[in-house]
Amino acid sequence: MTDNTAAPTVAPHDQAQILAQAMPYIRKFHGKTLVIKYGGNAMTDPALQQAFAEDVVLLKLVGMNPVVVHGGGPQIETALKRLGKKGEFIQGMRVTDAETMEVVEWVLGGEVQQDIVGMINRAGGKAVGLTGRDGGLIRAKKLRLVDSQDPTKEHDVGQVGEIESIDPSILTCLQDDAFIPVVSPIGFGANNESYNINADVVAAKLATVLQAEKLLMLTNIRGVLDKQGELLTELTPSRIDELCADGTISGGMIPKIAGALDAAKSGVNAVHIIDGRVPHAMLLEVLSEQAFGTMIRSR
Ligand SMILES: Nc1ncnc2c1ncn2[C@@H]1O[C@H](COP(=O)(O)OP(=O)(O)O)[C@@H](O)[C@H]1O
Numbered sequence: 396m397t398d399n400t401a402a403p404t405v406a407p408h409d410q411a412q413i414l415a416q417a418m419p420y421i422r423k424f425h426g427k428t429l430v431i432k433y434g435g436n437a438m439t440d441p442a443l444q445q446a447f448a449e450d451v452v453l454l455k456l457v458g459m460n461p462v463v464v465h466g467g468g469p470q471i472e473t474a475l476k477r478l479g480k481k482g483e484f485i486q487g488m489r490v491t492d493a494e495t496m497e498v499v500e501w502v503l504g505g506e507v508q509q510d511i512v513g514m515i516n517r518a519g520g521k522a523v524g525l526t527g528r529d530g531g532l533i534r535a536k537k538l539r540l541v542d543s544q545d546p547t548k549e550h551d552v553g554q555v556g557e558i559e560s561i562d563p564s565i566l567t568c569l570q571d572d573a574f575i576p577v578v579s580p581i582g583f584g585a586n587n588e589s590y591n592i593n594a595d596v597v598a599a600k601l602a603t604v605l606q607a608e609k610l611l612m613l614t615n616i617r618g619v620l621d622k623q624g625e626l627l628t629e630l631t632p633s634r635i636d637e638l639c640a641d642g643t644i645s646g647g648m649i650p651k652i653a654g655a656l657d658a659a660k661s662g663v664n665a666v667h668i669i670d671g672r673v674p675h676a677m678l679l680e681v682l683s684e685q686a687f688g689t690m691i692r693s694r
């Protein structure tokens with residue numbers, strides 16, 4: 396008969412110490428909300444996906460309230476390609492015509508979300524997938540995207556949404572009943588129209604409204620890098636302004652850093668951009684003193 400029990404990779408004494416070291420963090424964050432942004436680029440490897448799902452379940456089991464907000468940029472891109480379309484981005488926002496909006500809703504609200512829900516459930520959690528429509532969660536309007544260099548100029552990015560308001564009651568109900576909400580970044584407007592919202596923006600706003608203890612943004616890079624490619628472990632608002640102005644921060648990092656900064660300034664205690672390619676990075680970030688990626692400071 397084969398023994399399915401995985402052999403420990405560390406000595407029992409070291410293992411016991413590691414577990415004991417997690418206790419103060421479990422106590423500190425018990426009952427606290429953690430908003431986790433799971434970026435489309437971080438969810439491409441099945442082994443990493445499984446490690447992510449296990450981390451979410453473990454955090455829930457030790458008494459924290461994880462809320463997952465997922466992206467899916469690369470997955471939308473693949474679906475568009477099949478239709479012969481190529482995505483266009485302005486300042487990190489996908490230009491969203493009516494056909495693209497249909498694809499976004501289909502990919503985010505369908506395939507991507509169901510994969511994450513399935514993984515968490517297989518890992519022993521009770522995940523529930525929601526879009527911003529469910530329970531009236533995310534009310535949005537058309538985004539007016541001001542040019543980053545010339546504030547008198549605006550870009551028309553189609554059905555990209557700006558969040559007007561969030562009604563978190565559906566999330567609190569789910570949390571109270573031990574479910575783990577998995578939110579896709581789609582909002583609804585005054586005439587019931589759909590909006591494509593950048594997932595970083597949604598995660599940051601939810602973290603603020605829920606007054607989360609932490610906002611963790613898992614992406615496909617070590618954190619924010621400087622011009623030389625060195626990791627910046629901490630960023631202040633003035634340094635962020637400089638890095639945006641000189642083009643060091645560009646593309647998808649623009650909405651991420653803007654959302655992270657908004658959340659930090661609005662009372663979310665700890666905001667981190669971390670490398671989702673490192674197995675269990677999230678667990679180490681929450682339950683150990685190891686610092687990962689870039690921490691965003693409010694001042
Ligand atoms: N200064 C920077 N430091 C790190 N990444 C940056 C920077 N400027 C732009 N980026 C880009 O931002 C990307 C992360 O944003 P994005 O692709 O939207 O990820 P996600 O899907 O996780 O939201 C990185 O892979 C990198 O290409």
Ligand SMILES: CC(=O)N[C@@H](CCC(=O)OP(=O)(O)O)C(=O)O
Nearest residue numbers: 435466467468488489592593594
């Ligand atoms: C307006 C806008 O850009 N929306 C994003 C929504 C998905 C997302 O944010 O995915 P990632 O987190 O993987 O980048 C998009 O259409 O790609």
